[in-house]
Amino acid sequence: MIKLIDTHAHYDDEAYDGDRDLLLKRLFDESVEKLITVGCALNRWEDTVRLSESYEGIYGAVGIHPEDIYGLPDDYLAQIENLAKKPKIVAIGEMGLDYHYENYDKEKQIEVFIEQLRLADKLNMPVIIHSRDAAEDTMRILRAEKPKKAVMHCFSCSREIAAEVLSLGLYISFTGVLTFKNAKKAVEACELAPLDRLMLETDCPYMAPVPFRGERCESSMIMSTAAKMAEIKGVSTEEMIKICNRNAETFFGI
Ligand code: NI
Numbered sequence: 001m002i003k004l005i006d007t008h009a010h011y012d013d014e015a016y017d018g019d020r021d022l023l024l025k026r027l028f029d030e031s032v033e034k035l036i037t038v039g040c041a042l043n044r045w046e047d048t049v050r051l052s053e054s055y056e057g058i059y060g061a062v063g064i065h066p067e068d069i070y071g072l073p074d075d076y077l078a079q080i081e082n083l084a085k086k087p088k089i090v091a092i093g094e095m096g097l098d099y100h101y102e103n104y105d106k107e108k109q110i111e112v113f114i115e116q117l118r119l120a121d122k123l124n125m126p127v128i129i130h131s132r133d134a135a136e137d138t139m140r141i142l143r144a145e146k147p148k149k150a151v152m153h154c155f156s157c158s159r160e161i162a163a164e165v166l167s168l169g170l171y172i173s174f175t176g177v178l179t180f181k182n183a184k185k186a187v188e189a190c191e192l193a194p195l196d197r198l199m200l201e202t203d204c205p206y207m208a209p210v211p212f213r214g215e216r217c218e219s220s221m222i223m224s225t226a227a228k229m230a231e232i233k234g235v236s237t238e239e240m241i242k243i244c245n246r247n248a249e250t251f252f253g254i
Pocket of ligand 1: 008203
């Protein structure tokens with residue numbers, strides 16, 4: 001059976017503290033070819049680097065998630081730049097805007113997002129974007145900054161936003177959300193996206209697809225999301241995985 005690439009996972013998460021190495025070994029033995037583990041905050045990057053250097057199939061992304069912008073040291077960009085020199089660190093992110101929870105610092109989120117976009121541009125590295133309940137500001141910034149190589153991760157925005165994201169040259173990546181009953185918007189966005197701009201991800205340990213919803217998510221569960229995406233795009237699941245693997249390899253240079 002074809003092995004898959006998970007373009008967005010969080011294997012540094014404490015949800016895996018009990019069995020991380022056993023799980024990763026099983027995944028690589030059975031169903032996973034490569035994965036990107038995403039370090040969202042300053043105190044996570046050491047784990048990101050360690051994981052990527054411990055497993056041939058693991059690559060890393062380092063960045064500041066919009067919920068982790070508080071108390072950043074002045075040299076955080078220099079720290080990202082330094083880590084980005086490591087051969088297994090292949091992207092900057094996740095970064096972006098998240099207005100979901102109350103009392104967020106909008107100005108600071110925007111500042112940290114733009115700073116990271118400009119750093120990635122300078123380093124010529126791909127960018128992973130997180131946007132939740134903040135589509136309007138995200139699009140305004142993307143229009144102005146024009147990132148050369150970016151993916152909108154865990155896509156769940158409208159068809160209209162998808163159209164604009166695609167017209168700016170971005171990729172769109174889907175999690176298990178695509179399989180949820182109420183995922184009408186994600187399905188419509190997926191319908192719209194050309195095959196060469198789609199990617200698959202878990203965002204594990206979160207977002208487990210149906211029929212695993214509510215369980216701890218892991219990369220092998222991408223099969224369910226791939227099957228749903230294949231149904232939407234009218235290709236076989238194996239073909240869908242092949243296409244998304246190729247896109248991921250091109251996008252991340254892995
Ligand atoms: Ni994530």
